[in-house]
Amino acid sequence: MSKVEPRTLPGFMELLPNDQIKFNSLVDKIRKSYEKFGFLPLDTPIIEMADVLLAKAGGETEKQIYRFNKGETDLALRFDLTVPLAKYVCEYNNDISFPFKRYQIGKVYRGERPQKGRYREFYQCDIDIIGDGELSIVNDAEMPSVIYTTIKEFGFDNFTIRINNRKLLNGLFAELSLEEQSVEIMRIIDKLEKIGKDNVVKCLQDLNVANEKIEKILNFIEIDGETDEKLQKLENLNFTNELFLQGLSELKEVVKYVRLFGVPDTNFKVDLTIARGLDYYTGTVYETFLNDYRELGSVCSGGRYDNLAEFYTDKKMPGVGVSIGLTRLFSKLSELNILKEKDESISKVLVVSMTDDISRALEVATKIREEEINTDVYLENKKIKAKFKYADKLKIPYVAVIGEEEEKNGTVSLKNMETGEQEEMSIEKMIEVLKNI
Amino acid sequence: MSKVEPRTLPGFMELLPNDQIKFNSLVDKIRKSYEKFGFLPLDTPIIEMADVLLAKAGGETEKQIYRFNKGETDLALRFDLTVPLAKYVCEYNNDISFPFKRYQIGKVYRGERPQKGRYREFYQCDIDIIGDGELSIVNDAEMPSVIYTTIKEFGFDNFTIRINNRKLLNGLFAELSLEEQSVEIMRIIDKLEKIGKDNVVKCLQDLNVANEKIEKILNFIEIDGETDEKLQKLENLNFTNELFLQGLSELKEVVKYVRLFGVPDTNFKVDLTIARGLDYYTGTVYETFLNDYRELGSVCSGGRYDNLAEFYTDKKMPGVGVSIGLTRLFSKLSELNILKEKDESISKVLVVSMTDDISRALEVATKIREEEINTDVYLENKKIKAKFKYADKLKIPYVAVIGEEEEKNGTVSLKNMETGEQEEMSIEKMIEVLKNI
Numbered sequence: 001m002s003k004v005e006p007r008t009l010p011g012f013m014e015l016l017p018n019d020q021i022k023f024n025s026l027v028d029k030i031r032k033s034y035e036k037f038g039f040l041p042l043d044t045p046i047i048e049m050a051d052v053l054l055a056k057a058g059g060e061t062e063k064q065i066y067r068f069n070k071g072e073t074d075l076a077l078r079f080d081l082t083v084p085l086a087k088y089v090c091e092y093n094n095d096i097s098f099p100f101k102r103y104q105i106g107k108v109y110r111g112e113r114p115q116k117g118r119y120r121e122f123y124q125c126d127i128d129i130i131g132d133g134e135l136s137i138v139n140d141a142e143m144p145s146v147i148y149t150t151i152k153e154f155g156f157d158n159f160t161i162r163i164n165n166r167k168l169l170n171g172l173f174a175e176l177s178l179e180e181q182s183v184e185i186m187r188i189i190d191k192l193e194k195i196g197k198d199n200v201v202k203c204l205q206d207l208n209v210a211n212e213k214i215e216k217i218l219n220f221i222e223i224d225g226e227t228d229e230k231l232q233k234l235e236n237l238n239f240t241n242e243l244f245l246q247g248l249s250e251l252k253e254v255v256k257y258v259r260l261f262g263v264p265d266t267n268f269k270v271d272l273t274i275a276r277g278l279d280y281y282t283g284t285v286y287e288t289f290l291n292d293y294r295e296l297g298s299v300c301s302g303g304r305y306d307n308l309a310e311f312y313t314d315k316k317m318p319g320v321g322v323s324i325g326l327t328r329l330f331s332k333l334s335e336l337n338i339l340k341e342k343d344e345s346i347s348k349v350l351v352v353s354m355t356d357d358i359s360r361a362l363e364v365a366t367k368i369r370e371e372e373i374n375t376d377v378y379l380e381n382k383k384i385k386a387k388f389k390y391a392d393k394l395k396i397p398y399v400a401v402i403g404e405e406e407e408k409n410g411t412v413s414l415k416n417m418e419t420g421e422q423e424e425m426s427i428e429k430m431i432e433v434l435k436n437i
Numbered sequence: 438m439s440k441v442e443p444r445t446l447p448g449f450m451e452l453l454p455n456d457q458i459k460f461n462s463l464v465d466k467i468r469k470s471y472e473k474f475g476f477l478p479l480d481t482p483i484i485e486m487a488d489v490l491l492a493k494a495g496g497e498t499e500k501q502i503y504r505f506n507k508g509e510t511d512l513a514l515r516f517d518l519t520v521p522l523a524k525y526v527c528e529y530n531n532d533i534s535f536p537f538k539r540y541q542i543g544k545v546y547r548g549e550r551p552q553k554g555r556y557r558e559f560y561q562c563d564i565d566i567i568g569d570g571e572l573s574i575v576n577d578a579e580m581p582s583v584i585y586t587t588i589k590e591f592g593f594d595n596f597t598i599r600i601n602n603r604k605l606l607n608g609l610f611a612e613l614s615l616e617e618q619s620v621e622i623m624r625i626i627d628k629l630e631k632i633g634k635d636n637v638v639k640c641l642q643d644l645n646v647a648n649e650k651i652e653k654i655l656n657f658i659e660i661d662g663e664t665d666e667k668l669q670k671l672e673n674l675n676f677t678n679e680l681f682l683q684g685l686s687e688l689k690e691v692v693k694y695v696r697l698f699g700v701p702d703t704n705f706k707v708d709l710t711i712a713r714g715l716d717y718y719t720g721t722v723y724e725t726f727l728n729d730y731r732e733l734g735s736v737c738s739g740g741r742y743d744n745l746a747e748f749y750t751d752k753k754m755p756g757v758g759v760s761i762g763l764t765r766l767f768s769k770l771s772e773l774n775i776l777k778e779k780d781e782s783i784s785k786v787l788v789v790s791m792t793d794d795i796s797r798a799l800e801v802a803t804k805i806r807e808e809e810i811n812t813d814v815y816l817e818n819k820k821i822k823a824k825f826k827y828a829d830k831l832k833i834p835y836v837a838v839i840g841e842e843e844e845k846n847g848t849v850s851l852k853n854m855e856t857g858e859q860e861e862m863s864i865e866k867m868i869e870v871l872k873n874i
Binding site for chain 1: 440441442443444445446449450451452453454457458460461472473474475476477478479480481482483484485486488489492503505506507508510512523524525527528529532533534536538539544546548557558568571572573575576579582586694697698699746748749750751783784787795796799800802803806807809810811812813814816817818826827830831
């Protein structure tokens with residue numbers, strides 16, 4: 001029979017079991033953190049009607065989308081979790097409670113040109129809070145608290161959540177009569193860290209921004225100092241533009257509440273250069289950096305938006321949310337070898353029989369499982385060496401050996417795979433050891 | 438602006454949060470049970486090369502598949518988790534350990550005509566054990582043990598795992614020189630419970646099976662009694678067909694080991710009418726029924742197959758596995774109102790402020806979260822009634838009210854939403870109450 005070559009598409013992550021265990025551990029930690037703040041789980045279809053999914057899209061997104069027909073129906077695979085959320089809150093508007101706090105952890109699809117670190121299928125882990133008509137600014141302060149909890153849960157301490165408010169930048173541009181160029185200018189400012197100050201000046205000059213305005217922009221984004229100092233300096237600018245003043249007032253409130261939410265000053269700061277996506281966010285924006293690994297880029301980003309679902313409804317639904325791109329993050333953390341997840345097995349113990357009769361091994365395994373301890377039994381009739389090799393490859397920390405002697409004594413010989421020590425003991429004693437791992 | 442109507446495709450399950458919590462609880466229970474037996478997690482892409490996915494398919498499956506091009510590439514969405522497993526074990530053959538025990542819980546896609554209880558996107562929850570060249574029959578006995586643990590975890594007691602071995606049926610047909618009609622005959626036998634004995638006889642007569650052979654077939658499938666009695670009666674048939682004898686020997690071994698794996702006789706039995714999928718399984722087969730709700734059909738089925746990956750490789754890889762179709766099962770259990778999952782909220786408590794200043798509420802919420810207790814805070818400036826209504830709709834069991842008095846005293850007034858009782862207490866006392874839920 002002619003064979004098909006088994007292969008996986010480029011840009012699609014597929015892990016070996018030991019890595020999958022680590023990946024799942026991160027997912028569990030994210031879920032735990034999100035639930036700790038009362039976010040409700042959501043699971044939406046991966047396939048949607050193309051017109052629903054693309055109501056808002058355009059440009060690059062639309063080109064990357066997986067779109068196809070099934071029968072007469074024009075379908076597409078979701079490319080983020082925000083559009084499905086917008087659809088969901090409109091469709092079930094009468095059945096859900098506002099503010100609607102939901103998390104969703106799921107795969108999304110973008111047919112990008114495959115390159116290192118870019119995935120066509122990847123997990124997004126989103127939280128959003130959606131208001132019905134209005135949404136208090138305090139919600140904007142909850143996001144950094146969730147980010148803080150999650151990244152700590154990942155095992156990192158040295159990270160900074162950078163917070164800005166786009167109204168400040170837009171207000172500044174208005175103050176300088178540069179509204180019409182605001183999108184381009186923001187794009188340039190966003191690159192400050194990457195291209196350096198001189199290049200920013202050059203780019204702004206190329207845009208025909210007057211030198212005295214460039215100076216004001218630079219003075220603004222270079223405002224430095226601790227968080228409260230920065231806020232004071234922003235105050236001292238004495239700008240009168242209303243949008244600017246609103247942004248400043250919001251930012252001050254967010255900083256105040258972020259502290260009440262328990263985020264220490266060492267883990268967040270005001271960063272006036274953060275702009276994020278250029279047409280979606282309307283207020284607070286966030287980026288999060290592991291300070292020892294800036295090359296990772298932002299590991300958790302998001303912001304406030306005025307209107308989640310304007311393409312589906314006239315209802316005003318403001319929201320705020322952040323997202324972790326877990327597939328890329330996992331791949332980068334693995335590559336840098338800085339994943340805090342240790343090699344962990346699913347099973348705490350592998351039960352093996354030294355004789356041909358597996359019966360006693362099954363009885364013992366069943367007893368251990370009754371204590372809610374994950375237990376594997378080696379069922380094949382192989383040499384003892386193969387059995388230990390199996391435990392070793394799966395990183396199972398203990399092997400419970402049952403030979404004629406142990407069967408007669410009603411015991412096991414428990415081998416610690418790390419130290420190599422082996423000790424004959426009662427079933428009860430073994431269960432105690434395994435519970436204390 | 439013209440609006441797009443937000444809508445979800447027919448045949449795609451989308452749940453409200455309270456139901457999603459219950460669904461996730463079932464997923465958690467399945468995962469826990471599978472891991473208890475040492476199965477390793479796996480996550481494969483939803484999109485695969487069409488030729489890889491369809492190497493084996495044909496007929497109905499191929500018609501139902503979601504298949505499309507992206508650029509030049511012929512792609513398809515997975516329609517089960519077995520083909521991706523076959524691909525995986527071939528692709529990573531040198532990196533994984535055999536026997537390879539894996540579980541996968543994920544969505545699969547079949548573009549069936551939509552009808553009640555049929556889904557186009559649905560979760561399958563699979564376990565399989567794959568051998569490298571050979572696989573001990575004891576593995577066939579582990580499956581009922583996993584099924585037993587999982588269904589018990591779901592909260593059901595009155596269920597029966599029905600076990601058969603297809604070699605018995607195939608051996609019987611050989612004994613009766615009916616090999617060539619075996620597929621049709623099995624299909625008829627499989628319907629015994631549905632259409633009744635008389636109709637089975639009629640169908641067999643229509644197939645031109647001689648009456649004395651029909652009688653022998655009926656005698657066989659009507660063998661009754663307790664498990665050991667049945668096995669004895671099968672023995673007493675004194676068939677000499679080798680396949681039959683092999684099937685009988687396997688079935689006896691499976692029964693022996695199923696008991697050692699801790700499955701009580703009340704929850705499994707030998708059922709000679711179970712045939713399952715007609716060309717895939719080669720030995721042991723399983724179906725599982727909730728005895729009080731036979732109308733659900735089998736809630737967990739599977740079997741032994743000789744060769745997982747013959748379309749990709751010449752390597753022989755026998756396996757055994759079972760699967761739960763969770764989307765359909767959840768929908769049916771909900772419909773019958775027999776889900777054992779109670780209404781449960783994500784948050785154990787909602788903190789609300791009676792004053793305009795939310796600060797104290799945030800501090801208190803942060804303290805509760807530090808104790809690993811899921812906590813929501815109501816952040817909007819709404820009337821107190823709206824806040825309680827929110828807790829009520831989300832089924833949050835406790836509301837911690839903070840007014841001027843409580844703020845002054847450093848306390849909360851904790852209201853039990855079920856009993857309506859409210860009591861002022863210290864933060865520590867409240868945490869104790871919440872931990873004991």
